[in-house]
Amino acid sequence: MLAKRIIPCLDVKDGRVVKGVNFVGLRDAGDIVDNAKYYNSCGADEVCFLDITATHEGRKTFALQVERAAKELFVPLTVGGGIGTVDDFRTMLLAGADKVSVNSAAVKNPKLVSDAAEKFGSQCVVVAIDAKRVGINGRGEGIFHVFVHGGRIDTGIDVFDWACEVADRGAGEILLTSMDADGTKCGFDNELTGKVANMLSIPVIASGGAGAPSHFLDTFNAGADAALAATLFHFRQLEILDLKKYLRDNGVEVRL
Amino acid sequence: MMITVIDYKMGNLHSVMNALSFIGAEATVSSDIADLRRADKLILPGVGAFPDAMAALEASGLKDEIIAECRDGKPLLGICLGMQLLFEESLEFGRTKGLGLIPGRVIPIDAKGLKIPHMGWNSLTHHCSDKLIDGVADGDYVYFVHSFRADTTDEYIISSSHYGEKIPAIVKALDMNVRGAQFHPEKSHDTGLKMFRNFADIK
Numbered sequence: 001m002l003a004k005r006i007i008p009c010l011d012v013k014d015g016r017v018v019k020g021v022n023f024v025g026l027r028d029a030g031d032i033v034d035n036a037k038y039y040n041s042c043g044a045d046e047v048c049f050l051d052i053t054a055t056h057e058g059r060k061t062f063a064l065q066v067e068r069a070a071k072e073l074f075v076p077l078t079v080g081g082g083i084g085t086v087d088d089f090r091t092m093l094l095a096g097a098d099k100v101s102v103n104s105a106a107v108k109n110p111k112l113v114s115d116a117a118e119k120f121g122s123q124c125v126v127v128a129i130d131a132k133r134v135g136i137n138g139r140g141e142g143i144f145h146v147f148v149h150g151g152r153i154d155t156g157i158d159v160f161d162w163a164c165e166v167a168d169r170g171a172g173e174i175l176l177t178s179m180d181a182d183g184t185k186c187g188f189d190n191e192l193t194g195k196v197a198n199m200l201s202i203p204v205i206a207s208g209g210a211g212a213p214s215h216f217l218d219t220f221n222a223g224a225d226a227a228l229a230a231t232l233f234h235f236r237q238l239e240i241l242d243l244k245k246y247l248r249d250n251g252v253e254v255r256l
Numbered sequence: 257m258m259i260t261v262i263d264y265k266m267g268n269l270h271s272v273m274n275a276l277s278f279i280g281a282e283a284t285v286s287s288d289i290a291d292l293r294r295a296d297k298l299i300l301p302g303v304g305a306f307p308d309a310m311a312a313l314e315a316s317g318l319k320d321e322i323i324a325e326c327r328d329g330k331p332l333l334g335i336c337l338g339m340q341l342l343f344e345e346s347l348e349f350g351r352t353k354g355l356g357l358i359p360g361r362v363i364p365i366d367a368k369g370l371k372i373p374h375m376g377w378n379s380l381t382h383h384c385s386d387k388l389i390d391g392v393a394d395g396d397y398v399y400f401v402h403s404f405r406a407d408t409t410d411e412y413i414i415s416s417s418h419y420g421e422k423i424p425a426i427v428k429a430l431d432m433n434v435r436g437a438q439f440h441p442e443k444s445h446d447t448g449l450k451m452f453r454n455f456a457d458i459k
Binding site (some may be wrong): 001002005040045071074075093094096121122123189201226255 | 268270271273275278303370371373374375376377378397401418419442443444445446448449
């Protein structure tokens with residue numbers, strides 16, 4: 001049986017790992033290659049690097065750092081941040097990434113998802129969706145909109161419609177971040193995650209809100225195929241191996 | 257001992273090279289027939305569609321050379337699509353002839369409602385012993401990404417996984433030093449690195 005995946009995410013700025021709390025207030029958490037080595041050895045099933053550098057120079061530094069980190073990583077590597085064109089996909093894949101995640105640029109130009117999937121295969125196209133609860137419908141269910149540019153701009157697009165569209169366009173996976181839960185450590189938004197995971201035939205990675213082992217158990221039970229966290233792992237508040245033992249003891253299949 | 261990773265422009269070879277360099281194996285990437293002849297061992301990687309891959313191998317003359325080297329006893333490891341190419345034919349996008357080094361064909365996974373592709377970490381069940389899986393325990397996890405699978409008989413299957421149905425994970429030829437892995441050893445952490453070490457040690 002397929003194991004549920006635990007994915008540490010590293011925000012990278014100018015080649016250094018940082019982590020935003022509610023997307024502002026960055027704290028330095030070290031060198032990208034050291035982090036790659038650490039997560040490779042401690043039970044991560046996959047590692048995600050998110051480039052939050054805004055400059056062209058910074059992006060070039062990021063690609064070089066990805067190349068260095070890939071030499072130390074023998075689990076799949078997903079990279080994202082500032083991906084805007086098919087050429088950006090190629091640059092990252094050649095640097096050693098296995099999957100590339102695209103966010104705002106896909107909203108602006110949905111064809112990018114189909115073009116990248118056709119060119120490199122669906123397995124390496126991850127669409128990242130930043131979702132925020134904007135209301136409640138007549139049936140008492142949450143209404144969620146897609147936000148872009150680090151969660152600052154409401155596109156007005158319904159998250160469930162968007163998830164279906166990118167899946168139809170050939171996305172291989174959805175990285176679904178709840179803007180409401182992110183940074184709270186109160187648990188993943190499982191109404192959001194469960195609904196997207198159960199309506200799609202591609203894997204969904206739950207993101208935002210992880211604070212305790214039970215949060216991972218809940219989101220896997222809700223239907224998530226993988227779960228991502230950043231601060232929790234960076235600051236060693238939770239060791240991945242301990243988390244996996246807890247999940248296994250609670251009937252979740254994990255790679256141990 | 258020199259391993260040549262065969263480059264036929266299907267997918268990224270960096271990860272395989274990173275893994276080989278990490279275990280200290282001497283390896284080169286090449287599409288040159290002379291390099292394949294000189295090599296002690298061959299790795300046939302590959303990501304993409306079966307018909308494109310066979311067309312690329314035929315156009316470059318690599319197909320006949322690979323078959324000749326394998327018949328000559330040279331060890332070869334196929335990875336992912338490279339493993340599927342070892343079989344007689346594939347039904348991906350029509351019907352395409354493969355290298356024909358292992359009896360069987362390549363067909364779509366019947367995942368019985370599970371998500372396709374079969375992507376992620378799945379566990380191995382061993383059916384026989386083999387040098388490639390020395391030190392790899394029954395139940396060890398490896399990383400898969402694929403939508404098609406080998407359809408062959410048990411005698412050619414070293415290990416399998418389960419995803420809706422039995423998925424041949426490691427296969428072998430009976431009369432040649434040819435093996436294939438459906439998963440990505442280069443992304444399968446210590447278990448995958450162990451298999452590369454075992455492959456490097458195969459005589």
